[in-house]
Amino acid sequence: MYSFEPSEEQKMLVDAINRYAITDLRKQAHQAEEDNQLPIPLVEKGWELGFLQASIPEAFGGFGERSAVTGVLAAEELAYGDLAGAMAILLPGLFATPILLAGDDAQKETYLPPIVEAEWTPYTSALIEAQFDFDPNKLNTVAEKNGKGYLLKGEKIYVPFAEEAHAVLVYAQYGGDTQGFIVPKDTEGVEIVERQKVMGVNALPLYKVKFNDVLVPRENRLGGEAGHDFAPILDASRLGLAAMAVGLSRAAFEYARDYAKERDVFGVKVAQKQTIAFMMAEMVTEIEAIRLLTWEAAWMVDNNKEDASKEAYLALTGAMDMAMMVTDRAVQILGGHGYIREHPVELWMRNGRGIATMLGLTIV
Amino acid sequence: MIEFEMPKPIAQQNYVLKTVADNMMRPVSRHFDEHEHEIPWDYINFMHMAMRATGAGSLAPRERPKDEKKEEKPDEEKKKRPPIAYQMLAFMLETLSWGDVGIYLVTPGGGLGSAAVEAAGTPEQKQKFLARFAEEKPTFAAMAMTEPQAGSDTSAIRATAVLDKETNEWILNGEKIFVTAGHKALLESQGFVVVWATIDPKAGRAGMRSFVVEAGNPGATVTKLEHKLGIRASDTASIVMQDCRVPFDAMLGSPEIVTKSTKGFKGAMATFDATRPLVAATGIGVARASLELLIETLAAQGITIRYGLPRQKLTNIEREIIDMEVMLRSAWLLILKAVWMADNRKHNPMEASMSKVRAGDVVTKVTQKAVEIMGPLGYSRDLLLEKWFRDAKITDIYEGTGQINRLIVARNIFDYSGSELR
């Protein structure tokens, strides 16, 4: 059967996140961006909405089941408030969700309860590397087996909250595959090189981190001795990011809509000019189209459909273009005012460009 | 709950229709493209027979008369299956258009004409006008809104309807152009054309009404068949009405609407809400055929698409194809949502128009790109690709051009009336 109607539970969650996104996240986004810092109480409040907690089974401290569809609904709504804030709130998921998806029982029992039972606590993961054609399936960071475990060597960038994190899930190449390795705080050889400055999401602290022959005990390989399949983690990362692109674009679209309806030009409202109205019609169509593609991909993931990975890839590909198209137009529709940082659209445009490089900064 | 599982009846229907497309459409596609105005009777007769047997096929799902005698079922079974009639149609049209959209357009059963009757007619009118499609011979219907001076701006139509009080008949006068299946409806079957005319030329939209003109009416003449870029198997007729008399109850809707203002026009718009996503679906079928052929041709040369790579590592061809897949799939999902809303009686004018906007864009882009990438093979008439390119273009033109549908979407966004956003 086809249905485009979220369940009652999903609707309640989305409504709650929506209120938080509007009254908290969005209100503080500008200041947070200018300050290069998110107020922690703001993030804690978002965490308390309980999205991640609800996707972890009771046996591991949570109170529900993971659903990628619920995940994309939640991620969209959070990013509708603010992208940096959304990524910060879901940050512990970067560590916990891969463990849920690919960890062995011991790892789930060790790591999940303390994360989901506590207040928001930074746990993170390190995937991205400094290459123009960065490919998550072809990492330069490597893991080498030795007598005691694995040695990690390489350099990661854009590691959110690396400085503060209690543990990092580091992705490295092992035997040609991408594998995750759990690296606790203060492990020898982990070098936080610097906090990085980027074009957008400046409220989200991103770090360059070096791994200088970091020794990882055998039991800290994600999935244990046998390792794991990376595809489900990549799918979930693509879905989360695509959904956030939708939320971000929706925010930009709505802001431009409201502005265009207020602003007078040549005796009419900006919105009454067809060239603007048509841009808006295309924007809303694009957003809805990519949202549905993301929903379908998430549903395929939930139902173990054969083409789920391909669909998630297509969804993110579409989302990258959508985010740029919509946020650019939002700035354009505000004219010179769009270029001024008092309006949020220029930040959304900077964040919108980031969607194409942020794979690995969130997961649902 | 959000779900994307294809219902079984749709999967079964797709399977059957794919066979029809493979065996009855593709083999004759080129012939009917090159012999414009020849009629594909084999396909028509086959479809008529098949649809009579299954009851499928109208562009607007018919409400079936309630079967009183049906046994009472235990509570659990009584739980109604969700309605999927419009979804079935969208899939049907997509698959048949994947076969050949020009030939699909001559499927008997009424098309836009029946949809108009279905949307605006009284139960008696539906019975009177739609019953004929179940009869032995294939029958066609058409919808005539467009006039030489009035296309997108439907309020500018000049065809008139005047009531002859003595005979209680309407007298229609005017010229209609671009009537899809108009020739087949009036001259090749005992069908009908739903003609839009005004009962008060000064009243604009408020004066517009639709009238059923049946085959055999001496006042209606087919004066021209167009020669077109594509969909050449489908006849596009001009119809002139000269003192064309129709009975009083040939006006669709209840008699009260004679006096009530814009109901007639709203009837036309309601028809479009239902049919736009379906027309969009036909375009998707054509574009899917093109993309599949492109991917198959590449595969035969050993080129496969490496999904999952960062864009920076893709070849240009891979990138183009992946982008086309994104466009096509997302356009299809917009259609699916619009028809799902129609099935569930949710108000969907915005979604209907969005699906048409996107399909119009996407199917023209995909077919144009496919011809480009296929190089000299794409341009040649040895393959059907160049035909699909020509066929696809109509998607962005009829049932409201891309621009008109953008206007509708934008009016919804801004909550503007037609006069606030022209």
Ligand SMILES: Cc1cc2nc3c(=O)[nH]c(=O)nc-3n(C[C@H](O)[C@H](O)[C@H](O)COP(=O)(O)OP(=O)(O)OC[C@H]3O[C@@H](n4cnc5c(N)ncnc54)[C@H](O)[C@@H]3O)c2cc1C
């Ligand atoms: C093959 C074919 C089959 C058809 N079948 C039928 C049928 O069965 N029944 C029927 O009634 N009609 C039918 N039509 C007619 C079709 O619906 C019209 O051609 C279409 O609505 C456009 O009208 P037009 O051709 O007069 O173009 P115009 O209305 O003259 O438009 C010209 C251009 O101006 C743009 N434009 C118009 N108004 C605006 C506006 N307000 N803002 C911005 N841009 C605008 C249009 O998008 C277009 O690009 C058919 C047409 C074709 C080609």
